[in-house]
Amino acid sequence: QITLKESGxxxxxxxxxxxxxxxxxxxSLSTSGVGVGWIRQPPGKALEWLALIYWDDDKRxxxxxxxxxxxxxxxxxxxxxxxxxxxxxxxxxxxYCAHRQKWYPFDYWGQGTLVTVSS
Amino acid sequence: xxxxxxxxxxxxxxxxxxxxxxxxxxxxxxxWLAWYQQxxxxxxxxxxxxASSLESGVPSRFSGSGSGTEFTLTISSLQPDDFATYxxxxxxxxxxxxxxxxx
Numbered sequence: 388q389i390t391l392k393e394s395g396x397x398x399x400x401x402x403x404x405x406x407x408x409x410x411x412x413x414x415s416l417s418t419s420g421v422g423v424g425w426i427r428q429p430p431g432k433a434l435e436w437l438a439l440i441y442w443d444d445d446k447r448x449x450x451x452x453x454x455x456x457x458x459x460x461x462x463x464x465x466x467x468x469x470x471x472x473x474x475x476x477x478x479x480x481x482x483y484c485a486h487r488q489k490w491y492p493f494d495y496w497g498q499g500t501l502v503t504v505s506s
Numbered sequence: 507x508x509x510x511x512x513x514x515x516x517x518x519x520x521x522x523x524x525x526x527x528x529x530x531x532x533x534x535x536x537x538w539l540a541w542y543q544q545x546x547x548x549x550x551x552x553x554x555x556x557a558s559s560l561e562s563g564v565p566s567r568f569s570g571s572g573s574g575t576e577f578t579l580t581i582s583s584l585q586p587d588d589f590a591t592y593x594x595x596x597x598x599x600x601x602x603x604x605x606x607x608x609x
Contacts, residue, residue: 426600447598483550492555
């Protein structure tokens with residue numbers, strides 16, 4: 388049974404760096420083809436894909452946010468970490484992590500974590 | 507970047523109606539399209555992958571079609587549990603969503 392859960396701060400101040408951790412079970416990020424991605428959703432708005440990391444450490448980023456994002460994995464801890472620099476109130480959103488296989492969409496999602504950016 | 511455009515943004519329908527949602531890509535994406543259902547306060551749920559393949563456990567009243575730049579998600583007979591927002595996705599891009607609400 389695959390599960391994912393996001394953790395991190397619920398409130399960050401403008402200009403600060405956000406660090407979110409996705410802790411998962413039921414699969415390994417050392418298995419060929421496996422990936423974990425991050426997606427966010429501002430309140431009342433659409434989904435936005437942020438970043439993705441594969442078993443072979445191949446990393447992909449949203450072109451519009453690439454300069455602010457870093458995604459890493461810790462295979463031994465079954466964790467994926469996303470950092471986003473220079474946070475702004477427009478970055479207020481629910482942040483999800485999700486599992487995928489290469490050439491296949493996100494099939495398992497975490498419950499999401501709401502991050503508010505405010506001074 | 508490939509842009510994904512969904513229509514309509516909102517759709518009002520009744521239980522038992524046949525519902526169709528369209529997603530258009532700004533350039534050809536072959537059949538690399540997925541559809542998700544999202545209910546308020548919940549994570550999205552995968553319904554369809556590779557444009558027309560039904561994810562395991564998803565009711566057969568959901569179907570997807572299309573290739574290239576135009577795709578559709580069809581619900582053959584709308585059920586009470588189907589009132590939700592639907593998103594298409596191609597790789598790193600989601601559509602803006604279609605809310606299916608009760609008429």
